[in-house]
Amino acid sequence: MKQYLETLFEKTSHKLQYLKGKEIVFMVPQNSEHGDYSTNIAMLLTKELKKNPREIAQNIIVVLEYDKSVIEKIEIAGPGFINFYFTKNSLVKIIPEIINENTNFGKLEKYSGKKANVEFVSANPTGPLTVGHGRNAVIGDTIANMLEWAGYNVDREYYFNNAGRQMRVLGDSVKKRYLQSLGEDIEFPEDYYQGDYIKEIAQKLKNEHGARIKDESESGIFKETAEKEIFADIEKTLNRLNIKMKIFFNENSLYEQGKIEGLLKSFEEKNLSYEKEGAVWLSLSELGQENDKVIVKSTGEPTYRLPDIAYHTTKFDRNYDLIVDLFGSDHAATYPDVLAGVKALGYDSLKVKVLIHQFVTIMQGGEAVKMSTRKANYITLDELIDWVGGDVVRYFFIMRSIGSHLNFDLDIAKKQSDENPVFYLQYAHARISSILKMTDEQKLKSSLENLELLQTEAEQNLLKKLHSFQNDIEFAVDNFEPHRIANYLEELASLFHKFYTECRIIGSEKNLAEARISLIIAAQIVLRNGLTLLGLNAPDRM
RNA sequence: GCGCCAGUAGCUCAAUCGGAUAGAGCAACGGCCUUCUAAGCCGUAGGUUAGUGGUUCGAGUCCACUCUGGCGUACCA
Incomplete structure (x- = not known):
């Protein structure tokens, strides 16, 4: 649907000069009375054209040559929104598309041929992973999944220091x-x-x-x-948790391969470092940072900055198009120095995407559990998986935006794991499998012949949601926001459950029943693809 | 002190890089199973988006200040 609108406007832009080269945003309005898609372009043009937005909107819609079998009507509403209403019959065309593409439906090609590196977890091997590492691990792996979905060839990497x-x-x-x-x-x-x-x-x-x-x-x-x-x-x-690293990168290898010395020499040659009080300092203040920082202590030992910068140069030398660093907010202060360092060496630091996630607070008995690896006062990731299962752990860690603090109430997680939202999604998937088994026994098949029979509100809403899958994923990928996929799936599952209670398959007239079977097959494919992206199982029964 | 991130319903959180009447789940209350899984559906109630100003057609979103919380601010990583 959105694609149709985009090409429609592209074809029209030669008629209205001011539309040329403009990025037009189409969004799904919160209120369905405002159409299936909506754009605010007319309001954005008011300053440039010095006309009132409704007038501009009117000028735009009269030149749009749209297919009446696809778009039912176009309206101007509110301060100047242009609202598009699609015909019911055009919505069903997504079904054969989904069934054809199956496990590939929703994939993007925009980054195919590119290489990405995602570095995450990166905990030193001093003890078992804790729940705090768990959030990092799950977010990192899911982002890697998302990048792969968008075409990247992704290496999952774990950086550690054993010196x-x-x-x-x-x-x-x-x-x-x-x-x-x-x-x-x-x-x-x-x-x-x-x-x-x-x-x-x-x-x-x-x-x-x-x-x-x-x-x-x-x-x-x-x-x-x-x-x-x-x-x-x-x-x-x-x-x-279904996480498999491809590369374990040992900090020590940077010393062994002379990268640290080489880097020191480069900084010296570029006049970016100097000695003071027995230590070597990096002139970060000349690179846009606030203060110079020590890179070699007076003891002769480098600080973490030096190997971190050296490490990042190896990522550039390995020719990645995108370099993702994921760490907790406690490390937030280190990356500006590292980026300034690699930039000074002539690397394109814009290739590096630094993601900072906020902490996990474990609540137990109504109190926050203070954790420390050294004191062995912590809850391990393994214990958490034992208590609630891998799917729940993964889902819990990605269902919130990475910038928000995550409160993990252990008492609730243990006691009420049945009510966890991840089961809601998986239940929708399992329900469809179950229906398909029953309809098969009734000798009902899926058919694409009479899809126009899918006219009820529940069916139409489900179809609209299926349409937006690819766009929503693209938005999530480009913003590195895994939780949006979780939100999408919750909405999709909700619309399916509504469909389930309102629309019967067995017992309906044969043509309608067979069209509905196609619809739920399509819904199941999208659910499964989304669950797979999040690294979750898509069970056939629960 | 300074810097980064946050503050949205009783609780946990959403809200499409500024859009129309701020939405879910949990908790509370009331309905729906002799027909495809009730791990579900429907309804009721719950809000001065921490506060005060500002920017504009329009602000939870952007800017300034204040308050509160988390994380930093090392010749630790």
Whole structure:
């Protein structure tokens, strides 16, 4: 429908000079009495043309040469909206289109041939993933799905650091637990990793090696084993949510390949760095940032900025057309420095899309649970999946816009998982499967012969929603807003459920019944495609 | 102090880069199952969009200030 309007206006633009090259926005009005689509173009032109908007609207609609079998009527309303009403018979043409394209229906080609990198999760392997990482993981994977849907070839990437102080403490935490398990009476520092998983790793080492390794360095077998075990668990957890990373990028490789030194040299050559008080500073104030920042400490150790910039240069060197970074609001302050850095090196920083999501607050017993990995005071993502299931977890994390704070009430999630909105969507899908099974037993088939019989309001509303699938997805993709797909699916499911209560299939006249079967097949395809995009199952029975 | 993000119904949140009468779910109340899944449908009630000004045909949306909350503001990541 929208496409029809766009080409209609394009064909008309030569008649009205002022329409040339204008981007005309068509939207679905909130109130259905205002038509199926509406545009505000006349009001936007008032300044340029110095005429009143209703007059401009009138001038536009008289030159539109539209097909009367497609558009029922065009009206001017309110301050100057142009409202379009489609004929009932034109709406049904979406059904054969959906059935033909099936799992490809709604896909976009606008980015085909392009490569994208989506970096997400990127938690260092110091402990199990928490619910906070869960939101990042689910949003990142869903955005990757959406980009693929729009034509991109997407690499999912996980960046981590296994050097650093954090990891030394991790290794030493394991070693101390190991020594304790051998019966040694040693103190376990308060600021060490307190979680039980540390004890488990220590126990495993004891079972394999007995007391043989008690003189090994904490950064040797202890750290290595911990990293390996923890990473295996992280991958397992992600797999439970259907998330599979393509690339695990180790920060250490940047040192090994000389990228860090090379970068330091580049900054020096470009006169963008200088030494002061024994440290190396990056002249960010000359790059549009507020203050210069240290990139190499006086101890000789780089700060995170340097490897972060080096890391991003590798993304550019790997020729991605789009680079997506996703992290929580606690990291929001770091990316402007990184972007300024890569820009100064001559890279096109506009290719980088930084997405910041707000935190998850876990509510339990009416109180926010404070979480800290080190203190082992947290709820793991695995526990959450155990309690409510992977689909609910995924849906919960994408149903809200990423900019809003997410309150996850554990008591409700556990107790009322039946009432979670994700079941509402899946139920609609399962219901259709069930109907199709019944109609099959009744020897009723789907038919495209008499689609014009689909005239009731419930049927027409469902058809209109099916029409807007592709546009809504495109909007969600271009704005990196996964929650819009969830909203769309809730509305689609609602319209289907309404159709279900008002329109019978079995028992209706044969031609009508068979047209309705085509309609619900189309609705099911769209539901399934949307659920797939969100990484959710589309069950045939519940 | 400064910066970023937010503040919408009792609760959790939507609202198509400024559009027409601000919408859902949960919770509350009242209806609908001898016919395709009641994990559903229909109805009632619930709002000065934190506040005050401003910009214009038109503001929840943009600007300024105030209040409240989250996150930052390191030679931690």
